[in-house]
Structure formats: structure tokens, C-alpha cells
Amino acid sequence: xxxxxxxxxxxxxxxxxxxxxxxxxxxxxxxxxxxxxxxxxxxxxxxxxxxxxxxxxxxxxxxxxxxxxxxxxxxxxxxxxxxxxxxxxxxxxxxxxxxxxxxxxxxxxxxxxxxxxxxxxxxxxxxxxxxxxxxxxxxxxxxxxxxxxxxxxxxxxxxxxxxxxxxxxxxxxxxxxxxxxxxxxxxxxxxxxxxxxxxxxxxxxxxxxxxxxxxxxxxxxxxxxxxxxxxxxxxxxxxxxxxxxxxxxxxxxxxxxxxxxxxxxxxxxxxxxxxxxxxxxxxxxxxxxxxxxxxxxxxxxxxxxxxxxxxxxxxxxxxxxxxxxxxxxxxxxxxxxxxxxxxxxxxxxxxxxxxxxxxxxxxxxxxxxxxxxxxxxxxxxxxxxxxxxxxxxxxxxxxxxxxxxxxxxxxxxxxxxxxxxxxxxxxxxxxxxxxxxxxxxxxxxxxxxxxxxxxxxxxxxxxxxxxxxxxxxxxxx
Amino acid sequence: xxxxxxxxxxxxxxxxxxxxxxxxxxxxxxxxxxxxxxxxxxxxxxxxxxxxxxxxxxxxxxxxxxxxxxxxxxxxxxxxxxxxxxxxxxxxxxxxxxxxxxxxxxxxxxxxxxxxxxxxxxxxxxxxxxxxxxxxxxxxxxxxxxxxxxxxxxxxxxxxxxxxxxxxxxxxxxxxxxxxxxxxxxxxxxxxxxxxxxxxxxxxxxxxxxxxxxxxxxxxxxxxxxxxxxxxxxxxxxxxxxxxxxxxxxxxxxxxxxxxxxxxxxxxxxxxxxxxxxxxxxxxxxxxxxxxxxxxxxxxxxxxxxxxxxxxxxxxxxxxxxxxxxxxxxxxxxxxxxxxxxxxxxxxxxxxxxxxxxxxxxxxxxxxxxxxxxxxxxxxxxxxxxxxxxxxxxxxxxxxxxxxxxxxxxxxxxxxxxxxxx
Numbered sequence: 093x094x095x096x097x098x099x100x101x102x103x104x105x106x107x108x109x110x111x112x113x114x115x116x117x118x119x120x121x122x123x124x125x126x127x128x129x130x131x132x133x134x135x136x137x138x139x140x141x142x143x144x145x146x147x148x149x150x151x152x153x154x155x156x157x158x159x160x161x162x163x164x165x166x167x168x169x170x171x172x173x174x175x176x177x178x179x180x181x182x183x184x185x186x187x188x189x190x191x192x193x194x195x196x197x198x199x200x201x202x203x204x205x206x207x208x209x210x211x212x213x214x215x216x217x218x219x220x221x222x223x224x225x226x227x228x229x230x231x232x233x234x235x236x237x238x239x240x241x242x243x244x245x246x247x248x249x250x251x252x253x254x255x256x257x258x259x260x261x262x263x264x265x266x267x268x269x270x271x272x273x274x275x276x277x278x279x280x281x282x283x284x285x286x287x288x289x290x291x292x293x294x295x296x297x298x299x300x301x302x303x304x305x306x307x308x309x310x311x312x313x314x315x316x317x318x319x320x321x322x323x324x325x326x327x328x329x330x331x332x333x334x335x336x337x338x339x340x341x342x343x344x345x346x347x348x349x350x351x352x353x354x355x356x357x358x359x360x361x362x363x364x365x366x367x368x369x370x371x372x373x374x375x376x377x378x379x380x381x382x383x384x385x386x387x388x389x390x391x392x393x394x395x396x397x398x399x400x401x402x403x404x405x406x407x408x409x410x411x412x413x414x415x416x417x418x419x420x421x422x423x424x425x426x427x428x429x430x431x432x433x434x435x436x437x438x439x440x441x442x443x444x445x446x447x448x449x450x451x452x453x454x455x456x457x458x459x460x461x462x463x464x465x466x467x468x469x470x471x472x473x474x475x476x477x478x479x480x481x482x483x484x485x486x487x488x489x490x491x492x493x494x495x496x497x498x499x500x501x502x503x504x505x506x507x508x509x510x511x512x513x514x515x516x517x518x519x520x521x522x523x524x525x526x527x528x529x530x531x532x533x534x535x536x537x538x539x540x541x542x543x544x545x546x547x548x549x550x551x552x553x554x555x556x557x558x559x560x561x562x563x564x565x566x567x568x569x
Numbered sequence: 570x571x572x573x574x575x576x577x578x579x580x581x582x583x584x585x586x587x588x589x590x591x592x593x594x595x596x597x598x599x600x601x602x603x604x605x606x607x608x609x610x611x612x613x614x615x616x617x618x619x620x621x622x623x624x625x626x627x628x629x630x631x632x633x634x635x636x637x638x639x640x641x642x643x644x645x646x647x648x649x650x651x652x653x654x655x656x657x658x659x660x661x662x663x664x665x666x667x668x669x670x671x672x673x674x675x676x677x678x679x680x681x682x683x684x685x686x687x688x689x690x691x692x693x694x695x696x697x698x699x700x701x702x703x704x705x706x707x708x709x710x711x712x713x714x715x716x717x718x719x720x721x722x723x724x725x726x727x728x729x730x731x732x733x734x735x736x737x738x739x740x741x742x743x744x745x746x747x748x749x750x751x752x753x754x755x756x757x758x759x760x761x762x763x764x765x766x767x768x769x770x771x772x773x774x775x776x777x778x779x780x781x782x783x784x785x786x787x788x789x790x791x792x793x794x795x796x797x798x799x800x801x802x803x804x805x806x807x808x809x810x811x812x813x814x815x816x817x818x819x820x821x822x823x824x825x826x827x828x829x830x831x832x833x834x835x836x837x838x839x840x841x842x843x844x845x846x847x848x849x850x851x852x853x854x855x856x857x858x859x860x861x862x863x864x865x866x867x868x869x870x871x872x873x874x875x876x877x878x879x880x881x882x883x884x885x886x887x888x889x890x891x892x893x894x895x896x897x898x899x900x901x902x903x904x905x906x907x908x909x910x911x912x913x914x915x916x917x918x919x920x921x922x923x924x925x926x927x928x929x930x931x932x933x934x935x936x937x938x939x940x941x942x943x944x945x946x947x948x949x950x951x952x953x954x955x956x957x958x959x960x961x962x963x964x965x966x967x968x969x970x971x972x973x974x975x976x977x978x979x980x981x982x983x984x985x986x987x988x989x990x991x
Contacts, residue, residue, distance in 0.1 A: 197889035
């Protein structure tokens with residue numbers, strides 16, 4: 093509480109009431125990290141506004157005293173995006189969780205930013221609609237967090253990521269000003285500021301409301317589970333399917349380590365002896381699906397698939413997706429700690445990068461599992477470690493960095509959907525020139541000239557130490 | 570006058586430095602947009618010219634085929650930059666379904682190459698044979714396929730541009746999924762050249778569907794055509810759902826009625842199923858064309874040339890409000906029915922004060938539907954009195970002005986052409 097003087101606390105209490113403020117160190121410990129657990133740091137105070145007006149008043153009060161803040165949704169992020177760094181206040185949007193208006197005629201839904209991702213689809217599915225971005229954490233993560241991170245998910249191969257589905261935003265700027273960006277129309281009036289805010293990782297203010305696009309449910313699905321002897325043959329099948337002109341709704345791969353962990357945890361009938369499995373979901377008109385599914389099965393077999401199983405009904409399909417989306421949870425049984433990476437490579441480089449990952453695993457003597465969006469070339473190597481063993485955290489960080497460097501060398505990227513946060517900030521100069529980074533900083537300052545919104549994220553500060561293993565770490569190295 | 574002097578002085582300086590062939594006089598169309606045309610042979614040359622222009626406060630703009638700028642600029646900039654010589658494909662990987670290309674490449678030229686891999690960049694502005702990738706992005710051109718394939722905004726995954734100080738800036742990358750760094754693709758998209766000169770773009774490409782067919786259905790009343798469009802759009806994943814007002818329909822040798830022109834695609838099984846479903850939903854009134862006529866009529870539908878109109882505008886509303894808005898405007902139109910976007914026009918040149926009144930009325934109607942309206946083309950005699958772009962709300966506009974002054978501190982990139990005089 094050192095930076096928060098009593099008059100400010102009085103003001104914040106007057107705005108929010110004491111029930112929406114957490115300031116005891118023991119309670120704040122819950123907010124010391126998100127899904128990136130390698131680094132931890134508690135905020136001095138947690139503020140939970142219930143409305144745009146409250147949030148704006150809170151931000152204006154902080155601005156008057158030059159206090160920086162970190163925004164937080166549900167804290168399910170995987171890159172440390174809501175880790176407090178030189179930001180004493182944390183502002184959490186989870187109490188702003190109303191679905192404001194569902195407009196089926198225009199296929200739009202207006203929500204407050206604390207609404208949970210899956211709740212949007214749940215609210216509209218009876219009428220045959222869905223909200224497309226479906227990150228694995230969708231039962232918990234918020235739309236505001238999705239917007240900050242430009243989240244994806246398995247079905248983004250066909251349907252696009254968050255930025256493709258956000259039309260309008262209400263944003264509170266760091267000085268407390270409320271602005272409306274974009275709107276309910278598909279064309280924009282002036283610069284595409286919505287596009288600039290989505291994926292800015294909470295550095296351009298706090299989103300309080302969003303107008304999202306709803307999609308019509310496809311007529312039907314076919315979900316296939318194909319088992320392969322090894323990841324190489326599975327990746328060959330991925331290339332063949334994409335090259336054939338069939339665009340699956342989702343095309344996901346799990347290697348043996350993950351498949352076994354998932355099967356042990358959830359008993360969904362995954363083949364534990366397979367070297368890799370693909371979950372291939374085709375969607376569209378019923379009239380074409382059987383032929384497409386047959387074609388995909390034939391292609392998988394021609395690449396060496398030992399079995400291709402079609403989900404017989406919605407229950408089986410749901411089970412497969414449950415297995416896929418809970419893969420990260422299942423991995424928790426294999427090791428006390430894990431770090432998930434989010435590198436991307438051109439799809440054709442998948443076999444190469446998977447070889448690099450197994451070399452890295454050997455070199456650092458750490459087990460690494462792979463569960464990823466194969467159709468997008470978006471990898472999620474899961475590096476298993478034990479923070480109690482001296483040196484393992486360091487090795488896990490270095491192994492992750494080696495994998496990301498290899499992704500970049502292959503023409504890929506540091507992150508496909510998890511964001512830069514603090515985790516990959518040190519690697520940004522590998523991807524962008526000093527001029528690129530300078531222009532991005534200039535863009536950030538358009539929204540946040542004083543640098544109060546989520547400082548220390550996305551862009552490394554010139555001259556600052558970019559070493560991830562910084563003194564803020566509370567876990568042993 | 571000052572700009573004219575600047576143009577000739579710059580031409581004199583650039584000649585010896587970069588080669589005399591880099592500068593030329595504008596064509597008649599280009600003359601509305603720029604006083605001289607600079608055709609760089611490399612990105613370095615653009616950087617050089619941007620630095621010179623910044624030092625001397627000489628205005629410049631990327632010009633593409635000049636169809637957009639010639640219609641919306643009140644007075645020409647000193648230097649128009651044509652990327653005719655920067656039109657190479659840098660990397661096209663069919664198996665990755667991505668293409669990196671220089672911004673002077675036209676949509677058609679790329680698609681002709683991608684067709685061999687049964688792929689395309691599925692953005693279909695009018696006359697893609699003259700639409701460069703730079704203008705596709707900068708001027709947010711799109712067409713009927715926006716309903717099913719999205720627009721350049723959805724497909725652009727990487728960008729390179731020359732910004733202030735003559736710096737080459739890049740954002741995004743070459744992979745289809747990427748959230749590293751700020752989204753400069755969105756910032757440059759639809760900015761009409763006011764923030765810098767786009768030199769290179771990376772797009773996701775899509776498979777060409779095995780078959781495409783076009784159904785044309787005539788209606789006496791606009792409301793019936795929009796009702797049918799909405800029923801189709803609900804029932805089937807249509808490639809496009811367009812509605813033409815009667816006089817435009819007549820140009821396609823079709824009945825002088827409101828025409829619903831809807832495309833669908835897929836395998837022959839899917840085509841058969843959709844054709845049947847369309848008949849079931851809409852009856853036997855219209856016709857479903859064969860493969861070749863489908864293609865020909867689709868191209869006519871795509872290629873309506875709004876720049877030839879004395880006064881043309883694009884309205885954007887919520888999709889369900891589009892028919893109401895067009896009806897209230899009482900004009901001829903081509904509507905992207907499922908997207909809430911339409912182009913509309915008057916066929917005879919209005920007087921200056923009439924043009925102002927017409928645009929003001931259209932805007933009022935658009936605003937009533939929570940939408941906005943942008944003038945696409947205006948005859949020379951009325952252009953100077955029209956606001957081409959609608960005005961964003963105050964808060965957004967303040968941010969936009971800050972963005973402009975940050976990215977273009979010398980105010981040289983296509984100034985006084987965009988929203989609110991930006």
C-alpha cells in the first residue's frame with residue numbers, strides 16, 4: 093500500500109464502496125500472476141468496478157495522482173499480460189458481466205467486457221448462432237481479456253481470431269475519458285481504432301463494452317480422430333488436407349505425451365499408443381460433408397494413419413473437444429509446473445519445428461509435449477519442469493526461448509494467440525526493428541501518452557534490461 | 570501555386586539523383602490527384618523522396634490507379650507516388666496459403682498466378698485488373714464476396730510501409746496467426762494514404778471453391794428482395810447476396826426490377842443441394858445460371874464503376890436497417906445485403922447546392938440507422954463543396970487527430986482529404 097495515500101483510498105472507497113476493493117496482502121496473493129506462473133508480483137490494491145462510470149472515475153482518480161494500473165479479466169492469460177509491473181493498482185473487469193443486447197437480425201451482440209467468452213455462445217446457441225473465437229480457457233476467460241490478447245482458439249482456422257469479430261468498443265482511456273470506437277456497422281468511419289485496440293494487451297486503456305459479430309451455426313459437422321505412428325506422418329496429413337482445398341473448421345494435433353496425459357485424466361478413448369493424433373472437424377452443408385470426411389480419411393490413411401474414427405454423435409464430438417481443450421489441465425498431472433509456448437511457423441515448416449522441439453527437449457533434459465493448432469501452424473509446446481529442483485526454471489525459460497528463436501528463423505512469430513506480455517518482451521527485437529518498435533510505441537502513446545496503462549508490457553523499453561529472469565521473480569530459479 | 574512550384578523543383582532534384590525516368594506528367598485522371606507522378610524503382614527511392622518532401626513540406630500521396638483519389642481530393646497533392654514498378658510477388662507459398670507481394674501488384678495479376686494452385690485473394694473490388702494491393706488496403710475496397718470471405722482487413726497479415734522520416738516500418742508477419750506487437754495492418758488499412766506509403770503486403774489466400782453459380786431473382790418491391798435476401802442468408806452459407814435497383818438491373822440485360830443476385834459455391838453435391846433449397850425458399854420466379862453465364866454476370870455485378878457517376882456514395886448501416894435507409898434515400902443502388910453496405914448514386918449532375926443537400930440528407934438517414942456515409946465520387950463542379958467522409962464522434966476524432974500528427978508530423982501524407990480534414 094506504499095504508493096497509495098489515504099486520501100486516494102478514501103476517494104476510491106467513495107467511488108466503489110469497500111466491497112469492490114481488495115487491499116489485504118493475503119487476499120491480493122490470488123492476483124499475483126495469470127497462467128504465466130514463472131513470474132509473480134502482487135498489486136498493492138485491486139479495484140473491481142461494476143460499471144463504465146465507476147471504472148472511469150477510478151481511472152481519473154489514479155491519473156490525477158500519476159498512478160499506473162494493470163487491467164485484468166479472469167487472469168487466464170498465458171504470457172503474464174496482467175502481471176503488475178510498476179503498476180500499484182489492478183483494475184478487474186469481472187464484475188462488469190452483463191450481456192447488454194442480443195440483436196439476431198443484425199447478428200450482433202453487445203456485451204460488457206467482463207462477460208465470460210462461453211457465456212456469449214451459450215446465450216445465442218438456441219437460435220443457431222455462435223461467437224467464433226473459442227480459446228481453450230473459454231469457460232473462464234472474459235471477452236475483455238480476449239480483446240486485449242486478440243485471442244484465437246481451435247476454430248479460428250476457418251473463422252478468424254477476435255479482431256475479425258469485434259465491430260465496436262467502448263474504451264476508457266487512461267485519463268478516465270470514455271470513448272466510443274467503431275460501431276455496429278462493418279465499414280468504419282475514419283481510422284480503424286478498434287483494430288488498434290484489439291491485441292494491444294491492455295496498453296491503450298480498458299475496454300468496457302464490445303459489439304461482437306455472431307456467426308450462424310453451420311448446418312452440420314463431422315469430427316474425425318485420426319491416429320498416426322508419429323508426428324511427421326500427422327503433419328504430412330495436415331499439409332495434404334489443406335492443399336486439397338478443403339478448409340476444416342479446426343485441425344488440431346496432440347503428440348503422444350499429451351494424448352496419454354489426456355487419456356489418463358479424462359478417459360475419452362484416445363489411442364494411448366499413437367505417436368500423434370489429429371482432431372479434424374469439418375463443418376458446412378450436410379450435402380457435402382460425407383464426401384469431404386471420406387476424402388480427409390483417405391488422405392490421413394495415405395499418410396500412414398493407423399485408424400480414423402468418426403465421432404458418431406454430438407456427445408462423442410463434445411468429448412473429443414473436451415479432451416482437446418483440457419489438455420493443459422491434464423498436463424498438470426505430469427509435472428508440478430509447466431510453461432506453455434505459443435510460437436507460429438508457416439504450416440509447411442511444421443515437421444522441421446517439431447524436430448527442433450525434440451532436440452531442445454533432449455538438450456535441456458526437460459519433457460516437452462505438443463498440443464497445437466496444426467492448420468494454423470500455431471504451436472503450443474508444453475515444457476514440463478519442477479520449480480523446486482534447482483536450475484529447472486532457468487532451463488525451462490531457455491528451452492522456450494530456443495524454440496521461439498527457431499520459429500522466427502523459419503519465418504514465423506513469437507506468439508499466435510497468447511500475446512507478448514512479459515514472457516516474450518525480450519524477444520520482440522528478434523522480430524521487429526528498432527524503427528518498428530519506435531512506431532509501435534508512438535501508436536501506444538496516441539492512447540496513453542503518460543504510459544499509465546499496463547506499463548512494461550509488449551514493447552521493451554529502450555535500454556532496459558530485457559532479461560526475463562528479473563529480480564521480480566518470487567519463485568526459485 | 571506553391572505546390573506547383575514545389576512539384577517542379579522536386580522533379581528537378583529527383584531527376585539527377587534517381588534518374589529522369591522516375592518522374593512523369595500525370596494522365597488526365599491522375600491530374601485531379603497529383604501534379605507530378607513519381608514512379609520509384611525501389612523502396613529506398615520512396616524513403617529518399619519522403620525525406621525530401623518532409624524537409625520542404627511538399628505534399629505527396631500513393632496514387633494507385635488514381636480512381637479513388639481523383640474523386641475525393643479537392644486539390645491535387647504535389648507528388649503522386651505510383652508503385653507501378655514495385656509490383657513483384659516476393660513470396661507465394663501455396664501450401665502455406667500466404668502471399669507476400671509489393672503494393673503495386675494488382676489483385677487480378679496475383680489471382681491469375683494463384684489460380685494455378687486453385688487459390689485466390691478473395692477480395693473483389695470493381696475492376697480488380699487496375700486495383701493495386703496498396704489501394705485495396707488503403708482505400709478499403711471490397712465487393713460482393715465480403716459476405717463470405719471478409720475484406721482486406723480480415724486477410725491482411727503483414728504490412729510494410731514508408732512512414733515519416735523516410736523510415737521503413739513493418740508490422741505483422743508471414744504467418745496466418747500472429748499477435749506479436751501492435752496491429753499496424755489495421756492502422757494503415759482504410760487510412761487513405763494519410764499515414765504513410767504502403768510498399769508491401771502479406772495476405773492469407775483462400776481455396777477457389779470447386780464450383781460457383783449465380784441465381785438472379787426479380788422483385789417488384791425492394792422490401793421483397795431484401796426479405797428474400799435475409800431468408801437465404803439465414804438458411805445457407807451464401808457466397809454473396811446482392812440487390813440491384815431497377816436501372817442497374819437493366820444494365821445487366823435483366824428485367825427492369827429489383828434484382829436479387831446471389832452466388833453460391835461448393836462441390837457439385839453442395840451446388841445441387843443449395844439450388845434446390847433456393848427454389849424451395851424463393852419459388853420458381855428467377856433463374857439459376859450455368860457455370861459460364863454465372864461467371865460473366867458476376868463480373869458485371871462486381872465491376873459497376875461508381876467513379877463515372879456524377880454523385881455516388883457508400884452507405885454503411887446495420888444489415889437489417891439497410892433497406893429502410895436506401896428506401897428513404899430513394900436512389901439507385903447496389904446493396905451488399907448481408908453486410909449492411911451499399912453504393913448509391915444519382916445519374917445526373919446536381920447543382921452545387923443540391924449536391925450538398927443530397928449528401929446531407931443521405932447522411933441524416935445513415936445516422937438514423939446508426940450508420941455513416943462516404944462520398945465515392947463527385948463531378949468536378951460539385952466536389953469542392955462536399956465533405957467526402959462522415960465525421961466520427963468527438964472522442965474518436967481526437968484520437969484520430971493524435972494518430973495523424975504522430976505518424977505524419979510534417980502533414981505531408983495526402984493531407985486534407987480524410988475525415989474531418991485530416
